[in-house]
Amino acid sequence: MKFFIDTANLDEIREAYELGVLDGVTTNPSLMAKGGISGDEKVKAHYKSICDIVDDKVSAEVIATDFEGMVKEGLALAKIDDKIVVKIPIIRDGLKALKYFHSEGIRTNCTLIFSAGQALLAAKAGASYVSPFIGRLDDISYDGMELIAQIVHIYQNYNYETEVLAASVRHSMHLLKCAEVGADVVTCPLKVITGLLKHPLTDSGLATFLADHAKAAGK
Numbered sequence: 001m002k003f004f005i006d007t008a009n010l011d012e013i014r015e016a017y018e019l020g021v022l023d024g025v026t027t028n029p030s031l032m033a034k035g036g037i038s039g040d041e042k043v044k045a046h047y048k049s050i051c052d053i054v055d056d057k058v059s060a061e062v063i064a065t066d067f068e069g070m071v072k073e074g075l076a077l078a079k080i081d082d083k084i085v086v087k088i089p090i091i092r093d094g095l096k097a098l099k100y101f102h103s104e105g106i107r108t109n110c111t112l113i114f115s116a117g118q119a120l121l122a123a124k125a126g127a128s129y130v131s132p133f134i135g136r137l138d139d140i141s142y143d144g145m146e147l148i149a150q151i152v153h154i155y156q157n158y159n160y161e162t163e164v165l166a167a168s169v170r171h172s173m174h175l176l177k178c179a180e181v182g183a184d185v186v187t188c189p190l191k192v193i194t195g196l197l198k199h200p201l202t203d204s205g206l207a208t209f210l211a212d213h214a215k216a217a218g219k
Contacts (some may be wrong), residue, residue: 001178001179001183001185001186002023002024002057002184002185002186003016003021003022003023003185003186003188003189003190003193004022004024004025004026004057004059004136004165004186004187005022005024005025005187005190005193006025006026006031006036006149006167006187006188007027007031007190008027008031008032008034008046009035009039010046010050010053012189012190013025013052013053014053015056015190016190016193017053019193021193022054023055023057024054024056024057024058024059024085024185024187025050025054025057025059026058026059026087026109026131026165026167026187027047027050027059027060027061028061028087028137029061029063044076044077044080047080047081047084048080048081051080051081051083052141055081057083057107058081058083058084058085058086059084059085059086059087059109059129060077060080060084060085060086060150060189061087061090061111062077062086062087062089062097063103065089065093065094066093067092067096067097067100069086069091070093070094070097071101074086074088074097074101074106074108075106075198078106078125080100085108085109085128086101086107086108086109087106087108087109087110087111087131088101088108088109088111088127089111089112089120090111090112090113090118090121090130091108094110095121095122095125096125096170098110098122098125098126098127099125099126101126101127102126102127102128103129103211104147107128107129108126108127108129109124109127109130109131109165110129110130110131110189111121111131112131112133112145113130113131113132113133113151114132114133114136114137115147115152116147116150116151119132119151119154119162119164120154120157120164123155123160123162126162127162128152128161128162128163129162129163129164129184129185130151130163130164130165131165131166131167132144132147132151132165132166132167133150133167133168134143134147134166134167134168134169134174134211135150135168135174137168137170139145144168145174145178145181147174148164148166148177148178148181148183149182150210151164152164152181152183156182163184164182164183164185164186165183165186165187166168166178166186166187167187169186169187169188169192170188170192171195172192172195172196172198172207174186174188174192175193175196176196177189
């Protein structure tokens with residue numbers, strides 16, 4: 001399973017990269033705004049800064065909702081760096097844009113997926129990734145993990161190359177469940193990834209080892 005970090009914060013991206021577990025980054029206009037990054041040129045420069053940190057796969061989202069606008073914005077984003085993956089919403093013109101970018105050899109991440117039908121359409125249109133939103137589905141009393149499993153099963157039935165990128169992953173149990181059902185990628189805050197490190201027996205065991213070492217060393 002690949003781990004992406006969902007943020008626009010360069011310090012968090014560096015930390016995740018230095019941990020040796022980072023495979024990519026996803027971000028969006030909301031995360032950019034949260035980081036105080038606004039204006040087309042500043043946003044593009046920030047994407048470039050992210051690309052300079054990671055090895056590959058930086059999802060950059062278009063704002064337009066019409067085909068021509070998405071193509072124009074997507075091409076501009078793709079020119080920033082070869083690591084850019086153009087993020088496209090699952091709407092009618094979005095499908096057309098996915099097909100266009102696929103024909104041009106530009107990777108795409110189809111976002112705002114909330115049903116298996118949407119994921120099936122995105123795969124047929126040539127999306128490199130689809131992003132089903134687990135947490136947002138849970139918020140409306142729908143089992144987001146069930147959707148991940150359903151999409152994984154459908155893609156396996158027909159050998160689609162599109163990867164399932166589980167999004168809106170809010171805690172470590174979400175991440176582990178995604179691994180169990182076969183999601184190709186998860187994208188989440190850094191704290192969700194580092195949460196996998198935590199176990200009370202690890203903490204107590206380490207404390208015991210250190211105490212025993214101190215005794216043996218006569219401290």
